[in-house]
Amino acid sequence: MTASEPRDEFGEYLPLHGMKLVLLTIAVSIASFMEILDMTIVNVSVPSIAGSLAVSPSEGTWAISSYMLAAAVVQPLTGWIGRQFGEVRTFVTSALLFVLFSAACGLATSMPMLIAGRLIQGLVSGPMMSVGQALLLRNYPVKQRGLALGLWAMVVIIAPIFGPIMGGWITDNLSWPWLFYINVPVGIAAALIIGVILRRRESIKTRSPIDAVGLGLLIIGVASLQFMLDNGNEQDWFDSVEIIAAAVIAVVALGFMIPWELTDRHPVVDLHLFQRRNFLVGSATIAVAYFAFTGINVVFPLWLQTTLGYTSTWAGLAMAPVGILALFLAPIIGRNLHRMNLRAAASFAFLVFAVNIWWVAGLNETASFPQLAWPRLFQGIGMPLFFLPLNQIVMSGVTPAELASAAGLSNFIRTISGGISTAVCVYLWNTRSDYHHAVLAEHIRADSPAWQALHRQLASHGFSGSAALEYTNRFVTQQAMTLGANDVFHLLAVAFFVLIPFVWYARGPFGAPGTRSAH
Numbered sequence: 001m002t003a004s005e006p007r008d009e010f011g012e013y014l015p016l017h018g019m020k021l022v023l024l025t026i027a028v029s030i031a032s033f034m035e036i037l038d039m040t041i042v043n044v045s046v047p048s049i050a051g052s053l054a055v056s057p058s059e060g061t062w063a064i065s066s067y068m069l070a071a072a073v074v075q076p077l078t079g080w081i082g083r084q085f086g087e088v089r090t091f092v093t094s095a096l097l098f099v100l101f102s103a104a105c106g107l108a109t110s111m112p113m114l115i116a117g118r119l120i121q122g123l124v125s126g127p128m129m130s131v132g133q134a135l136l137l138r139n140y141p142v143k144q145r146g147l148a149l150g151l152w153a154m155v156v157i158i159a160p161i162f163g164p165i166m167g168g169w170i171t172d173n174l175s176w177p178w179l180f181y182i183n184v185p186v187g188i189a190a191a192l193i194i195g196v197i198l199r200r201r202e203s204i205k206t207r208s209p210i211d212a213v214g215l216g217l218l219i220i221g222v223a224s225l226q227f228m229l230d231n232g233n234e235q236d237w238f239d240s241v242e243i244i245a246a247a248v249i250a251v252v253a254l255g256f257m258i259p260w261e262l263t264d265r266h267p268v269v270d271l272h273l274f275q276r277r278n279f280l281v282g283s284a285t286i287a288v289a290y291f292a293f294t295g296i297n298v299v300f301p302l303w304l305q306t307t308l309g310y311t312s313t314w315a316g317l318a319m320a321p322v323g324i325l326a327l328f329l330a331p332i333i334g335r336n337l338h339r340m341n342l343r344a345a346a347s348f349a350f351l352v353f354a355v356n357i358w359w360v361a362g363l364n365e366t367a368s369f370p371q372l373a374w375p376r377l378f379q380g381i382g383m384p385l386f387f388l389p390l391n392q393i394v395m396s397g398v399t400p401a402e403l404a405s406a407a408g409l410s411n412f413i414r415t416i417s418g419g420i421s422t423a424v425c426v427y428l429w430n431t432r433s434d435y436h437h438a439v440l441a442e443h444i445r446a447d448s449p450a451w452q453a454l455h456r457q458l459a460s461h462g463f464s465g466s467a468a469l470e471y472t473n474r475f476v477t478q479q480a481m482t483l484g485a486n487d488v489f490h491l492l493a494v495a496f497f498v499l500i501p502f503v504w505y506a507r508g509p510f511g512a513p514g515t516r517s518a519h
Contacts, residue, residue, distance in 0.1 A: 016139045020197050024139055025148070027193035028132040029155045031095055034186045035129045036159035038067060038102075038121070041167040041179050045312055047305050048171045053111045061426055062230045064298065066115045067122040068419035069226040073219060074126025075412035076269040079405025081127050082134070083206040088198045091131045092191045097124035099187035106177035115230075117180075130407040135198065137403055147335050154330040154384075158323055168316030208266040214257060215268050221253030222416070229423035233430065270405045273398075281506040282394035283410055287417040288499055289350070289386065292492040294418040295425035296357055302426070303485040304372070307478055308365055318369060321376040326383035333384045342389035342508075347500045349389070352382030354496035361489035365482050393506045425488055433477075433484030440476045 016024060042049070042063050050060030082090050101124060105117035133152060140148040170178045228246040235243050261267040274280045304310040304318055356379040363371060398406040
């Protein structure tokens with residue numbers, strides 16, 4: 001058995017330095033990049049995947065929500081899994097399994113096969129980012145943990161940016177299965193680096209019995225929620241008996257899980273973390289903020305492709321400017337996080353997001369590429385001020401032994417919020433588009449001066465009869481889908497405005513994550 005490295009008086013390993021710390025940071029970063037990338041790389045490729053597998057674009061979004069919700073099932077179990085098997089072993093195993101099922105997704109020949117692959121891919125990836133974050137903080141010197149969070153946040157910021165660009169380029173120039181094949185070399189490299197560097201720095205293992213009841217309620221609850229979200233748009237939501245049944249099962253299972261986990265001696269999900277004010281406020285803020293953040297990242301590229309005629313590549317490029325300023329600001333903010341008023345920083349980020357999303361909501365189908373890209377560029381100012389302060393607020397007061405549990409539960413909230421947002425925002429877009437289509441179509445009648453003028457104009461260009469009506473219907477549909485997207489964007493902007501006063505319920509001081517002196 002390999003001997004372990006020296007520990008301090010609290011039983012924690014001494015911090016790493018030099019090249020080992022650099023390699024650790026790289027390995028955790030590329031693993032986190034890979035996991036987050038898989039939440040966004042599919043976004044701009046949904047129409048291509050849906051067409052290839054002979055399903056509607058709405059059904060194609062299952063490839064997004066199934067992954068996110070499956071990962072959500074496992075993320076709150078991260079602390080228990082890490083204690084049972086060791087955090088280093090958990091990370092390496094998770095990365096290798098992620099590689100295997102990424103390849104399985106690429107080999108899928110039908111939507112059910114792809115969804116099954118994405119489900120398992122999400123399940124095995126669940127602990128990877130949370131454990132990686134815990135390993136990063138555990139092995140960094142205390143005074144540099146803000147920098148560690150800054151570097152980690154850069155990855156969290158960059159992945160959603162590169163995701164659409166890479167997804168679009170791969171879809172247009174190769175084929176959508178390569179969206180998943182690219183994970184193979186990255187995952188293997190991350191697993192090898194962590195396995196070698198931390199082989200003698202395994203966390204303390206604590207054997208505890210599995211909370212079978214809590215685990216069962218979690219799986220049933222999230223699986224029912226996932227079924228409801230995946231099928232709601234196609235089955236007209238609560239007009240369907242199946243959707244109602246799934247909703248009831250989800251509410252009952254998750255409702256019973258809460259008191260059970262709070263009273264069980266060995267809970268699989270440590271809900272006692274919510275007794276801490278900052279964890280509660282920070283997690284609730286992250287839930288709403290990530291709902292709005294995911295909504296804009298799902299609806300915007302779909303609108304560009306289905307309404308404005310953008311290719312996957314150009315839709316990705318239109319989304320990409322959000323990361324230009326964020327990329328430069330993240331390490332600076334991370335290095336100076338301890339000097340900042342975290343609540344003020346988060347409030348400013350929410351204001352930036354709200355203003356820029358409202359800006360996007362004022363655009364229409366005639367907008368040029370620069371007009372679409374400028375709001376995304378300035379939105380990037382708020383990206384690091386969004387992720388870093390909220391993560392510091394959530395993790396303040398968390399001990400080293402609780403890092404994995406806290407990170408897992410926080411990521412669970414973020415992921416489940418993103419999965420719900422994908423389904424809800426697409427539903428709202430479709431519903432509002434149908435409404436606007438009906439309103440606009442009311443003006444197409446024989447006694448309408450506007451219709452008579454348009455009819456004469458179309459006739460002068462050789463469109464008459466059914467051809468004129470078909471052209472008009474396409475035009476009305478385009479207008480309706482744009483107005484529907486604008487409605488969704490307005491709603492998401494308001495959500496960020498509402499968060500500004502809420503974040504001030506967090507209470508300082510906000511110590512460095514994983515320090516015993518934090519409050």
